[in-house]
Amino acid sequence: MSKLENIILKGITASGGVSVGKAFLLDDDDICLIYREIPKNARENEKKRFDDAIEKTRQEFKEIYNKINDILGENYAHIADTHILILDDMNMRKDVYKLIEEGSNAEYAIFKVMDKVIRSFESIKDDYFKERKVDIQEVAKKILTNLLGKRKRSFRDLKENSIVVAHNLTPADTVTIKEKLIKGFITDVGGKTSHTAIMAQGLGIPAVVGLKVVSSQIKTGDTIILNGNTGEVILNPSAELLEKYQKEYDRQNEVIKELKKLKDLPIETLDKRSVLIFANIDNPDEVSSVLNNEAKGIGLYRTEFMYFNRNSIPCEQEHFEAYYRVVKEMSGYPTTIRTVDLGGDKLAKFGLLKLGREQNPFLGLRAIRLCLKYPDDIFIPQLRGILRASAFGKVRLMYPMISGLDELRDANKILQDVKQDLRKTNISFDEDMEVGTMIEIPSAAVIMDMIAKEVDFVSIGTNDLIQYTLAVDRINENVANIYNPMHPAVLRLIKHIIDNAHKEKIEVGMCGEMAGDPYYTPILLGFGLDEFSVSPFQVLKIKKVICGVSFEQARAISAKILKCGDKESISKIVSAIQMI
Numbered sequence: 001m002s003k004l005e006n007i008i009l010k011g012i013t014a015s016g017g018v019s020v021g022k023a024f025l026l027d028d029d030d031i032c033l034i035y036r037e038i039p040k041n042a043r044e045n046e047k048k049r050f051d052d053a054i055e056k057t058r059q060e061f062k063e064i065y066n067k068i069n070d071i072l073g074e075n076y077a078h079i080a081d082t083h084i085l086i087l088d089d090m091n092m093r094k095d096v097y098k099l100i101e102e103g104s105n106a107e108y109a110i111f112k113v114m115d116k117v118i119r120s121f122e123s124i125k126d127d128y129f130k131e132r133k134v135d136i137q138e139v140a141k142k143i144l145t146n147l148l149g150k151r152k153r154s155f156r157d158l159k160e161n162s163i164v165v166a167h168n169l170t171p172a173d174t175v176t177i178k179e180k181l182i183k184g185f186i187t188d189v190g191g192k193t194s195h196t197a198i199m200a201q202g203l204g205i206p207a208v209v210g211l212k213v214v215s216s217q218i219k220t221g222d223t224i225i226l227n228g229n230t231g232e233v234i235l236n237p238s239a240e241l242l243e244k245y246q247k248e249y250d251r252q253n254e255v256i257k258e259l260k261k262l263k264d265l266p267i268e269t270l271d272k273r274s275v276l277i278f279a280n281i282d283n284p285d286e287v288s289s290v291l292n293n294e295a296k297g298i299g300l301y302r303t304e305f306m307y308f309n310r311n312s313i314p315c316e317q318e319h320f321e322a323y324y325r326v327v328k329e330m331s332g333y334p335t336t337i338r339t340v341d342l343g344g345d346k347l348a349k350f351g352l353l354k355l356g357r358e359q360n361p362f363l364g365l366r367a368i369r370l371c372l373k374y375p376d377d378i379f380i381p382q383l384r385g386i387l388r389a390s391a392f393g394k395v396r397l398m399y400p401m402i403s404g405l406d407e408l409r410d411a412n413k414i415l416q417d418v419k420q421d422l423r424k425t426n427i428s429f430d431e432d433m434e435v436g437t438m439i440e441i442p443s444a445a446v447i448m449d450m451i452a453k454e455v456d457f458v459s460i461g462t463n464d465l466i467q468y469t470l471a472v473d474r475i476n477e478n479v480a481n482i483y484n485p486m487h488p489a490v491l492r493l494i495k496h497i498i499d500n501a502h503k504e505k506i507e508v509g510m511c512g513e514m515a516g517d518p519y520y521t522p523i524l525l526g527f528g529l530d531e532f533s534v535s536p537f538q539v540l541k542i543k544k545v546i547c548g549v550s551f552e553q554a555r556a557i558s559a560k561i562l563k564c565g566d567k568e569s570i571s572k573i574v575s576a577i578q579m580i
């Protein structure tokens with residue numbers, strides 16, 4: 001493939017900022033094949049090399065079969081079965097042996113034989129057979145990968161500033177990314193609130209997602225300019241463009257320096273209304289960046305990351321140790337620990353959590369539903385870990401995906417039982433620990449008046465609230481254009497939640513991505529939001545907006561916006577906000 005130059009690709013902005021680096025493809029498919037003459041006395045050995053690669057490939061397909069079977073069921077697992085059948089085709093084997101006996105190296109022999117089969121399939125005028133060639137290519141690629149001893153790339157291979165390029169980054173992939181040399185993410189799929197986006201924001205690096213086929217256009221080592229502010233990705237840029245972006249990068253660092261000057265100021269509007277800015281974290285390592293950015297608490301600790309890349313469910317002690325560390329480091333500032341939100345796109349791979357096939361995982365056995373189904377294995381060990389940690393600092397416990405009072409009461413009933421067990425065995429915990437819930441399902445938002453009577457606080461999860469209100473899959477790039485935080489229905493729901501919670505004197509936070517976008521800050525402030533919980537790197541940006549506007553101004557803006565029903569009138573008001 002010749003090198004593409006100065007190509008501008010446009011995707012969805014997922015995390016702001018600009019960076020330049022070398023592309024690092026997580027799955028690099030480049031396989032270089034050359035003919036080598038194998039001496040006569042080494043040909044038997046070459047056949048054995050081929051047999052070993054076949055065996056290894058069979059094992060891998062078997063593993064894939066088992067994994068798909070566990071997660072999606074047998075119907076889907078047959079995809080891997082088809083691959084095993086191709087692998088075991090005796091004619092293919094005989095033809096490869098023949099070429100090796102004639103002196104070819106195993107790689108070249110496989111390439112020749114498979115290529116012939118693929119070409120013959122291509123000539124058949126039947127779409128089904130044409131498609132089967134993809135399966136054959138997949139099998140050939142796997143055998144060749146094993147023959148050449150290639151492995152999936154690891155972030156440890158990084159040697160210079162790099163931008164990770166992938167079809168998709170799952171939460172399980174991103175949880176291992178802590179590498180300083182990673183300067184951004186680019187993916188084919190995903191939307192603004194996909195976990196690639198959330199992770200990039202947590203790391204303070206730009207990300208552009210939903211680029212559709214970018215991972216097949218970029219090669220490892222290509223130079224990339226990544227503009228997370230506009231959604232542009234520039235492939236192998238000219239010297240001129242590189243210089244322009246270097247200047248933009250320097251400007252960005254200047255802005256960050258300026259923001260740091262806000263650190264010691266109180267978080268209040270021009271007319272002295274105080275607001276809280278908390279931070280969202282995914283793991284205990286992020287606490288330092290929470291404190292460095294002067295967030296006054298953790299408004300969302302997503303605990304599901306503890307469940308990835310392992311074969312067992314975390315036990316009570318593991319929960320306790322993780323939370324204890326965070327709570328101690330937060331030294332008195334509140335830490336809101338959310339009980340686990342597995343399901344949807346956050347899948348763990350073990351035992352009980354092999355959920356079988358779900359047609360609509362975001363509407364399926366997710367979060368609190370999973371906890372209530374498996375209290376002994378999942379929910380209780382986590383509740384015990386959280387309660388024990390509460391003895392060492394200010395912990396708030398929060399449930400995800402509550403859809404109504406019954407679920408809330410069921411969860412609270414288990415919590416009361418767990419507390420009682422701890423008391424009986426003299427294990428200390430904070431008897432006054434606050435218990436709250438995310439409001440991220442429209443049904444819960446609508447009955448906010450009822451929920452507010454039974455919780456100590458709530459936090460609005462706009463990532464899901466928008467998804468469920470507008471029926472837009474939050475990670476599907478094809479509908480990302482209609483995922484709209486400013487839809488009047490979403491804005492009315494947010495206002496309804498805040499007003500009804502305030503009637504019961506309940507504080508309202510927001511921990512979805514909408515809270516971290518300075519664009520929406522005056523509107524949310526005007527609605528009366530008490531707490532913004534955002535990625536640590538967004539804290540000072542939100543603070544700057546809050547400190548630069550009066551509450552009265554914000555109220556006027558939000559009152560106006562509530563009257564708008566269409567994009568045009570909303571965008572007029574939004575342009576006025578940008579003038580502030």
Ligand code: PEP
Pocket residue numbers: 193300302341440460461462463464465511512513
């Ligand atoms: C949300 O839905 O807004 C939220 C914060 O939770 P998550 O992104 O983990 O689903």
Ligand code: MG
Pocket residue numbers: 400440461463464
């Ligand atoms: Mg959510």
